[in-house]
Amino acid sequence: MQVKGTLKMISNLIDELPSSERKIAEYILEHPGKVIKFTTAELAEKSNTSAAAVIRLCKSLGIKRFTELKVRLAGDLANKDDSTGYRDISANESLYSIIEKSRTNSIQSINETAELIQEEMVQKAIHVLEKAKNIHLFGIGASHIISLDAQQKFLRIKKNATAFSDLHLVATLIANSSEDDVVFGISYSGETEEVAKVLKLAKEKGAKTISLTKYGGSKVANITDISLHTSFTREAPFRSGATSSRLAQLFMIDVLFLGLSASRYEDTVTYIDRTRESIHTLKKL
Structure with missing residues (x-):
């Protein structure tokens, strides 16, 4: 490549x-x-x-x-292309134009994130997650949605994972954490004070730490053992951190999930089949 x-x-x-x-x-x-x-x-x-x-x-x-x-x-x-950069919507814009702008913005965000990936760092994260007894995910606002997505994926392959946005509740979990646990902080800006505090506490307790932030140095990224990044774009008003950057974060979670699944492939297939069967059973009740 x-x-x-x-x-x-x-x-x-x-x-x-x-x-x-x-x-x-x-x-x-x-x-x-x-x-x-x-x-x-x-x-x-x-x-x-x-x-x-x-x-x-x-x-x-x-x-x-x-x-x-x-x-x-x-x-x-x-690999130069004719990309014109991210495009924001305007007043009374047609639905067709909104669809096209949303599509191109999303694709560009994911492409740029893929180009920035440091494979060695991602591999370290996958290894740490594979060995983890517990994975505690933490994010505020839109980043909490990303943590919930990661929790759902990890639970499906029998990795014990939590995802709470309540600072006190997360602090309670971390108080009883150990070096076998991973605390995963998610913050697009990398400057979310609550996420930085949680990760600092986790390091004091001896837990391993991972962060997912925009590319570049930040308060959150500088704290953690392993720093993962998405592309950084200067967001326009309607394209704030909840849109194209959110898709880039979800893309990174998918990379981690699939990498983790590939490293324990046979077990993953078994766990996915079990969860699928369990869900089908519930539908019949």
């Missing part, structure tokens, strides 16, 4: 970067075709920085070395 998504990663992070790394990032965004032919020293010279700053930028992006950065840039350039 051709790796890509680096230009999106850079544009997402550029405002958070130190000045020297930001200068390099700006140069890459303006001249990606040139950068794939550069050495580290050449990029440093062109951006009026240093080779050390180029290496630091790679680390900030979660990329191990400059050669990998160039491979990813080449993937971006080979």
Whole structure:
């Protein structure tokens, strides 16, 4: 698979970067075709920085070395499309137009998230979830809907999972947690105070922690052992965190669920069959 998504990663992070790394990032965004032919020293010279700053930028992006950065840039350039970005609705817009905008926004959000996935990090999350005795999911507002979806999926394959939005109730669960448990915090912004507090408490109690936030550094992501990300878009008024970003979060939960299912395939098939049979039995009662 051709790796890509680096230009999106850079544009997402550029405002958070130190000045020297930001200068390099700006140069890459303006001249990606040139950068794939550069050495580290050449990029440093062109951006009026240093080779050390180029290496630091790679680390900030979660990329191990400059050669990998160039491979990813080449993937971006080979997969350019005519996307016009996310589109918001306007007053008295036709239903047909609303359907088309919703479709393209949803597809773009999922595509961008797929491009940003760090497979090594996702694999770590799957391993931790597979070994977990209990999985406690926590999110506020729209993120709570994502946690409920994850709970339903995990329960179907015999993984004990909870999903509560009540801060005190979650704190009670975490008080009795151990290193065999996982606390999974979900926050699109990554700045939800309640989620950050829950994850901090979980770490103090020795539980393993996972977060799902928009791409980039954030209060929530910086706390957890494993940080997972969705694409970051500057949401328009009608396309707030409850729409396209919600679909990206659901996509990530699907990736985790299917990855977990594949790692214990035979057991998963058995559990899914049992739950299906149980539901059919209830319908006959």
